[in-house]
Amino acid sequence: MKRFWTIRVRFLIFGLLSLVPLIGFSWLLVADNSRSRNEDLLAAETIMASQVSTSMSGYLSNSFRGLENLASNPIIVDHADPDATSTFLGQSRSARPDWVGVFLIGVDGELVAQAGSVDPSILTAINGQVETILATGQRSISGRIDLPLDPPISVVVLLVPVTSVAETTPASDATPAADAGASNGQHAPGTIRGVVAAVVPTDAMSQTLLPASRGRAEVVVLSGSQIVIATGDIRANEQAWIQNLVDQNVSFTDEGTEDLSYTSLGGNQRAAVVTPVGLDAVDWLVLVSAPKPQTQFMVLWEQLLALFLVATFVYLVLSWVFGELVSRSLSDLSESAQRLADGDYKTPIARRGSGEMGELRDSLESLRTHTEVIMTANEEGQTERLRQNEQLRDLLRRDLRMQEDERRHIASEIHDAVSPLITGALYQSRALQRANGGATSEMVSESLTDVNSLLERASQELHGIIFDLRPPDLDDLGVVAAIEAFVSTIQRTGLEARLEVIDEPPPLTPEVRLGIYRIVQEALHNVLRHAGADEAVVRLEYVNQLLRVTIRDNGAGFDPEKARRPTSLGLLSMRERAAAIDADFEILSRPGGGTVIIVERRDTGGVMSDELLDSILRDRTAGQLEDSADPAHNMGDE
Numbered sequence: 001m002k003r004f005w006t007i008r009v010r011f012l013i014f015g016l017l018s019l020v021p022l023i024g025f026s027w028l029l030v031a032d033n034s035r036s037r038n039e040d041l042l043a044a045e046t047i048m049a050s051q052v053s054t055s056m057s058g059y060l061s062n063s064f065r066g067l068e069n070l071a072s073n074p075i076i077v078d079h080a081d082p083d084a085t086s087t088f089l090g091q092s093r094s095a096r097p098d099w100v101g102v103f104l105i106g107v108d109g110e111l112v113a114q115a116g117s118v119d120p121s122i123l124t125a126i127n128g129q130v131e132t133i134l135a136t137g138q139r140s141i142s143g144r145i146d147l148p149l150d151p152p153i154s155v156v157v158l159l160v161p162v163t164s165v166a167e168t169t170p171a172s173d174a175t176p177a178a179d180a181g182a183s184n185g186q187h188a189p190g191t192i193r194g195v196v197a198a199v200v201p202t203d204a205m206s207q208t209l210l211p212a213s214r215g216r217a218e219v220v221v222l223s224g225s226q227i228v229i230a231t232g233d234i235r236a237n238e239q240a241w242i243q244n245l246v247d248q249n250v251s252f253t254d255e256g257t258e259d260l261s262y263t264s265l266g267g268n269q270r271a272a273v274v275t276p277v278g279l280d281a282v283d284w285l286v287l288v289s290a291p292k293p294q295t296q297f298m299v300l301w302e303q304l305l306a307l308f309l310v311a312t313f314v315y316l317v318l319s320w321v322f323g324e325l326v327s328r329s330l331s332d333l334s335e336s337a338q339r340l341a342d343g344d345y346k347t348p349i350a351r352r353g354s355g356e357m358g359e360l361r362d363s364l365e366s367l368r369t370h371t372e373v374i375m376t377a378n379e380e381g382q383t384e385r386l387r388q389n390e391q392l393r394d395l396l397r398r399d400l401r402m403q404e405d406e407r408r409h410i411a412s413e414i415h416d417a418v419s420p421l422i423t424g425a426l427y428q429s430r431a432l433q434r435a436n437g438g439a440t441s442e443m444v445s446e447s448l449t450d451v452n453s454l455l456e457r458a459s460q461e462l463h464g465i466i467f468d469l470r471p472p473d474l475d476d477l478g479v480v481a482a483i484e485a486f487v488s489t490i491q492r493t494g495l496e497a498r499l500e501v502i503d504e505p506p507p508l509t510p511e512v513r514l515g516i517y518r519i520v521q522e523a524l525h526n527v528l529r530h531a532g533a534d535e536a537v538v539r540l541e542y543v544n545q546l547l548r549v550t551i552r553d554n555g556a557g558f559d560p561e562k563a564r565r566p567t568s569l570g571l572l573s574m575r576e577r578a579a580a581i582d583a584d585f586e587i588l589s590r591p592g593g594g595t596v597i598i599v600e601r602r603d604t605g606g607v608m609s610d611e612l613l614d615s616i617l618r619d620r621t622a623g624q625l626e627d628s629a630d631p632a633h634n635m636g637d638e
Helices: 007-071 074-078 082-094 120-125 127-136 202-209 238-247 293-342 356-435 441-469 472-476 479-491 510-531 569-580 610-628 631-637
Strands: 101-106 111-116 145-147 153-163 192-201 218-223 226-230 258-263 269-276 284-291 496-502 535-543 546-553 584-589 595-602
Touching: 007 074, 007 082, 007 153, 007 192, 007 202, 007 218, 007 258, 007 269, 007 284, 007 293, 074 082, 074 153, 074 192, 082 101, 082 111, 120 127, 120 145, 120 153, 127 153, 127 192, 153 202, 192 202, 202 226, 226 238, 238 258, 293 356, 356 441, 472 479, 472 510, 479 496, 479 510, 479 535, 510 535, 510 546, 510 569, 510 595, 569 584
Parallel strands: 496 535
Antiparallel strands: 101 111, 101 192, 145 153, 153 192, 218 226, 218 284, 258 269, 269 284, 535 546, 546 595, 584 595
């Protein structure tokens, strides 16, 4: 419990408690702001819906007036000449760029004349409305009609009845029943003669009537359960948008402005205002919606909460830092004392604090320093003993491995080269013995000549084995003479090999001489076996106390990175030999570009020469005898 109530923890708790009133005040402020924004949102939506409704009403009223003026023209009323009627419709359409098409339908429901673009599917879509207008004489407006064009477009059609305003040329045998369907003759004023209609694209209406700047609000103009025009992507998701309202039991009336709320397809709460388009024969509704202030409030609160979390983190960090500064001296001394108890005598005690804390720190530092001196001396002695033991084990392992490799090599060479020759000589001598005096002197002389030849070859093979094990020139004349003799041997294989010596090196230790010789030997063997070269050069130079040996050939070359694999025993052997004599080893090669092997060694004296090894063994033996004769040491081991 005492460990928990540290100075740092108290600073942290104080910091957390001081944030509680600030969070509560912020919550009240955001909630009050949300209520005000809810009222402002409904007022703004009401104004926007009223503006769109007024614009829509004015636009449709203007279009209806234009159609009514067109319908009252005698050319349209009489429409006896279709060509003249079409020409007049074209002139009227040119005055209204927003009309993409104007057409006239007779009392029989058939198309009489047209101007502009009038798709046949439009006539099919408004057939019912045309019949109603011919029966009632009331103007009308269609819903949205989607035309299967490329690209597809949507239009609405405004329809106005064509009525006669004066009597025309009398006709005989005319009856009242036939007046409605006659194309000429006497017609009473007010007789319906057809329907004139204008085609308006919904895109043009959207650009003209919908506000360009609306913030996050969306505007939808509805005709029953059909969207006429809309902002955003509502038009593209019409069915899903309408079905979403149906699922939430959202309904509209055309009795005045009303407000409602619903959940959008994205799951957000939205507030909406619905108002009708105040125009006869038009049952359209304008819906304006925007995200509810509660949704914005939650977003704002989430942002504010994230800000509070960051502020809390910073506040806690600062509290922790101040608590750390206050309690650092005591904590450091406590940790230092614990390290001493755990056996850590290397880490110095930090110089912090003053007065009694400083005196306590000085006392602990004196204790640590004294203990460190004693423990360091013990550890160094133990480390030195372990290092020497490891050296002896490494020497033994390497010696055993080299002995075993030598035995295997000698056995293989004798079995493959010398043994067959001696066996051949033995067979020749036994054959001569079995002759039992029956062989002629020429046969005996020939057999003895063969035996001598086989024994001479066996002697040469044995000499070669002895030379490979350790050339006599290596110890008698030095490494240069030994390499020169080996290069001469290589030349007899057909490979053009030569030795170049620049400033002969000083006398080297036996281990260094043997290491350099074996590297050259292994490199030239690799040239013979793998390189396919016809020339090899061995170069020895000694410059500024640096011995450099270079073996170069003009063979096939290889990729040095792939040759680093453990299975590349020849290269691995050369690397190990170079490391054993403290020399740098480098391979430069590329496929088709030959190979260069470079061995460099500074003149650093003997590298584990025989004399150095004998000295180490003598020192080791003397140290062991001295340790075994020390009673105090033996007691310490026990």
